[in-house]
Amino acid sequence: LFINNEFVDSKDGSTFPTENPATGKEICRVSEAKAADIDAAVAAARKAFQPGSPWRKTEPKQRGILLNKLADLMQRDLHYLASLESLDAGKLYSSCYALEIQACIDVIRYFAGWADKDHGSTLPMDDGFFAYTRHEPVGVCGGIIPWNFPLTMFSWKLAPCIAMGNVLVMKPAELTPLTALYLGSLIKEAGFPPGVVNNPITAGYGKTAGSALSRHMDVDKIAFTGSALVGRQIQKDSAETNLKRVTLELGGKSPNIVFADANLDYAVEMAHIAVFSNSGQICCAGTRTYVQEDIYDTFVKKSVERAKKGNIGSPSSLTTEYGPQISKLQKDKILKYLEGGVKEGCKIECGGVQVEGNNGHYIQPTVITGLTDEMTVTKEEIFGPVQQIYKFKDVSEVLKKANNTRYGLAAAVFTNDLNKAMTISNGVEAGTVWVNCYYKMGPTLPFGGYKESGFGRELGQYALHEYTEVKTVAMKINAPVWV
Numbered sequence: 001l002f003i004n005n006e007f008v009d010s011k012d013g014s015t016f017p018t019e020n021p022a023t024g025k026e027i028c029r030v031s032e033a034k035a036a037d038i039d040a041a042v043a044a045a046r047k048a049f050q051p052g053s054p055w056r057k058t059e060p061k062q063r064g065i066l067l068n069k070l071a072d073l074m075q076r077d078l079h080y081l082a083s084l085e086s087l088d089a090g091k092l093y094s095s096c097y098a099l100e101i102q103a104c105i106d107v108i109r110y111f112a113g114w115a116d117k118d119h120g121s122t123l124p125m126d127d128g129f130f131a132y133t134r135h136e137p138v139g140v141c142g143g144i145i146p147w148n149f150p151l152t153m154f155s156w157k158l159a160p161c162i163a164m165g166n167v168l169v170m171k172p173a174e175l176t177p178l179t180a181l182y183l184g185s186l187i188k189e190a191g192f193p194p195g196v197v198n199n200p201i202t203a204g205y206g207k208t209a210g211s212a213l214s215r216h217m218d219v220d221k222i223a224f225t226g227s228a229l230v231g232r233q234i235q236k237d238s239a240e241t242n243l244k245r246v247t248l249e250l251g252g253k254s255p256n257i258v259f260a261d262a263n264l265d266y267a268v269e270m271a272h273i274a275v276f277s278n279s280g281q282i283c284c285a286g287t288r289t290y291v292q293e294d295i296y297d298t299f300v301k302k303s304v305e306r307a308k309k310g311n312i313g314s315p316s317s318l319t320t321e322y323g324p325q326i327s328k329l330q331k332d333k334i335l336k337y338l339e340g341g342v343k344e345g346c347k348i349e350c351g352g353v354q355v356e357g358n359n360g361h362y363i364q365p366t367v368i369t370g371l372t373d374e375m376t377v378t379k380e381e382i383f384g385p386v387q388q389i390y391k392f393k394d395v396s397e398v399l400k401k402a403n404n405t406r407y408g409l410a411a412a413v414f415t416n417d418l419n420k421a422m423t424i425s426n427g428v429e430a431g432t433v434w435v436n437c438y439y440k441m442g443p444t445l446p447f448g449g450y451k452e453s454g455f456g457r458e459l460g461q462y463a464l465h466e467y468t469e470v471k472t473v474a475m476k477i478n479a480p481v482w483v
């Protein structure tokens, strides 16, 4: 565990294994945080946040400098971080190196820039009065993150939290603790001194470490990314304890709408990327592909050809397109969804089975059709390499179908008709809409969900509000008490 800028064993000495999803073999054992360790981490963070502490007296500009130093170190160690992330999470090394970790660095630099630029404003008042707002840090923030984007989720939470002057206790997912712990050593090297900003990193299981954090009476806010099931529990934990602030980034079942006038080959390729990137383990994946009836048959045929063409293999190989699922449990869950889907009447066009002769958790890229809105596979997040293709007639029908979900994280539309693009973009109930593209994200673009995909926004200026309290001060000018 990384507490007070030092690596320490858990209090009762327990450890847990983390494995390589591509081989099913244990990489190493990691100290396991339980309630007593979370208490120690929160106490260290609280001490650092005390009024008058060095951290509270640190100039906003200096917070930005420290974050930029951390970004420099991540840039220096890009290859190592990408390798470790690939090993522990089964993610493609090529994508970690070229895209994801570079994007984490960009996010940290973006929020470093905000450190001294978000402060409050003066407000109009009656004559004889003066009023202003002050943006103050929330306090001790807890981060609880999933395994599909370990470093990305860490940096999305760390950067605005620290930029706004808070302290952070981070609990990475039990399946992927390694890059978070390595980041601890970079935080120390960057010069966040002990007791100035405690970045405790407390690997452990959700039901013990995660729950101890979300139920902690001395934690002021939880920023959670993960499943809707656990998100509900986090919200309940807050209500049952100290009503800590909560932001929830949860699951999705995002519609990707392709109109007949779109460039067909481009739309097929983008729809493929929208589902199969990261082995289908992306919260905002375009899992429900809606295709207009005129091009439906050709689109399905081309999508199946595309899914069969990709290279399945080791995440460290630069030619691999599809890596493993994160765990055996996750792989079995996906196969069970497919089995249930077939029983409900859908048709597997390709894939639908695990990759044989491999100890890793691999599934063949799968395309399914013959789906209805009522099927479990339409309603629930499969979180695997499964493209579901639906047929639609016109704008009003597809909009209704697209919104027929309890989720609302993202949506996409492919068309050359601006009218259709605008109608879908305005009408779809989702936090992000992509037009003629997919996964276009960046540090400046707020990201978050409608409906049961959660609330609150990460990234962009909106994320700052998640980590600040707004204090309003109204004062009487020339009051009798002034001397």
Ligand SMILES: NC(=O)c1ccc[n+]([C@@H]2O[C@H](COP(=O)([O-])OP(=O)(O)OC[C@H]3O[C@@H](n4cnc5c(N)ncnc54)[C@H](O)[C@@H]3O)[C@@H](O)[C@H]2O)c1
Binding pocket: 144, 145, 146, 147, 148, 149, 171, 172, 173, 174, 204, 205, 206, 207, 209, 210, 211, 212, 214, 225, 226, 227, 228, 229, 230, 231, 233, 234, 249, 250, 251, 252, 282, 283, 284, 381, 383, 409, 449, 453
């Ligand atoms: N909206 C987003 O930005 C976003 C991004 C990535 C993943 N996700 C979602 O995350 C899910 C997959 O990730 P997962 O399987 O790791 O999710 P999960 O909800 O099982 O776990 C997420 C985190 O919560 C912890 N946790 C589990 N039980 C807990 C409890 N009772 N109290 C406190 N913490 C607890 C886990 O240890 C882990 O760190 C998918 O639903 C996916 O859509 C959402």
